[in-house]
Amino acid sequence: MDTKKEAERMMSFKGEVRGMTLKTDERFVLKRFGKEGVEKVEKRMEDLGYTLKYKDVSSMDYYPLGMRMLSLVAIKEALGLSDERIREMGRAAPRASLLIRFFMKYFLSPQKTFERANEIWEKHYTVGSVDVAEVAEDRVVLQISGMESHPVFCNYLIGYLSSLGRIIVQKEVELEETKCVFKGDNLHEFVCKWQMTRK
Amino acid sequence: MADDKKIKTLIEDINLLENYNKELFSFTPLPLFFVNPMGTVLEINPAFTKITGYDTYDVVGEPISSFFDEKEIKGIIEETMEKDSIDNRESVIVSKDGEKIPISIFARNRKMLEEESNGVFFSFFDLKEVKKKEKELKEKLEEMEKFRKLVVGRELKMVELKEKIKKLKKRQA
Incomplete structure (x- = not known):
């Protein structure tokens, strides 16, 4: 994603998402890329004009839907993930998600x-x-x-x-x-x- | 209290409870895992990973028969759901690197609304060290038994010889 404009467009999406989805993103990045990976993603978010500290996210709280999309885009870009790696990230998610327990x-x-x-x-x-x-x-x-x-x-x-x-x-x-x-x-x-x- | 404030407080409480559960689950040195009635693993704790080598991504969503004897574990699940609990049942779990670990299982039925079971909680003790000590003790006992037999045998021989000497002395006299 080249511009902050695209990030702004996503942040204008209607609706909210539970924090647990962001926590699942963090868990995948931590497991595969360590703390350094998480920092890279957070830095990319900042470059796009938005602050997201994964450790401060609460699973049950609601966050803007755009933040969820931005998180995925920042992970893809900051860590150079291919579409297949993004699918791998999706495959890993249900195994680490609170959803399973609920x-x-x-x-x-x-x-x-x-x-x-x-x-x-x-x-x-x-x-x-x-x-x-x-x-x-x-x-x-x-x-x-x-x-x-x-x-x-x-x-x-x-x-x-x-x-x-x-x-x-x-x-x-x-x-x-x-x-x-x-x-x-x-x-x-x-x-x-x-x-x-x-x- | 306004509705928004109430919701915010409730979310904070849920987060506190979630963290408490997570910490408790992570803290315990006992391996724990949870399976649904179909035998699918839904949760494991870090102690489980430490002993078996499997992490969440390896086993959550997988059938429990991936690391237990299918027939045996199916029986344990059914028995737990019927009796509500099982204590100290010896079994074997297969670790990620293929090692067969002897364990003692404790299982509890989890019910929703006091009616339908929605799974079974498991915990277990690693009996590897106990079994190792048991084997060592058995070997020691066998050794001692051999020694005892040898000593008793020697003593009997001595008694026999003494008897012979006695008889010979009598004859000479």
Whole structure:
């Protein structure tokens, strides 16, 4: 991201996000790049005109949605992460997130869990929603709409949802973004597929 | 109190509680982990990582059978959910580097709203040192037994010889 203008645009996004998402970002950076990595990201945020000290973030509090997008962009830029590394970051997130603990009661069956996808979303974001467009024995189609974001968030979500899907169905899953607002669609659509026989 | 102020206070309280739980969970030297009824690991503490080598990214979301015998651990989960708790059950956990660690398991059922179980809390003692000492003790006992047999055998031989000498002396006399 070249200019502060783009950062300003993101900071004008409507809605808020729970601090736990920022904490999960911090945890990934700490694990892979150490304290130095976190400092680099915080410095990049500052260069873009916004201060974010991850250690001061409280998991339960709400932060501007733009801050969440900016955090991802700053991580990508400050640490030189490829799209695949951003997906890796997304894959790691559900394993380190408070979400798992909060929603463990729903992890009784894949069906029950997918049915509650929007509840999980609402615990994190005050804008947007997740609709389960289709749920079958070997696939689920999720649609996310009603919120502004950044392309880096799509890659993050691909990783995040594939990891969450794997945890839920306890099988290897394939995840593809079939619709994207940055490609002219009016929502993001993710198709998550898995084999019927356990690997 | 205004609603905004109440919400702010509640969030502060939740954060305090969260930090307290986190610190307590991290402080305990006993390995702890939590699985849901499907046997998926949902949480581990640093002591678990220290003993097994697995960190959060390795095991959270994975089936518990990744590091336990599947049949045995499934049985333990079912029994815990039925009886509410299990104490001192010996088992074996496989560490990240493949080492089989003998352990003693303690498990507690976690219920939501006093009804449906939503998982099982586990804790365990590492029995590696205990088993090592047990083995050493057993070997020592075996050694002592051998020695005892040798000494007793020698003593019996002495008694036998003394008897022979006695008889010979009698004959000569």
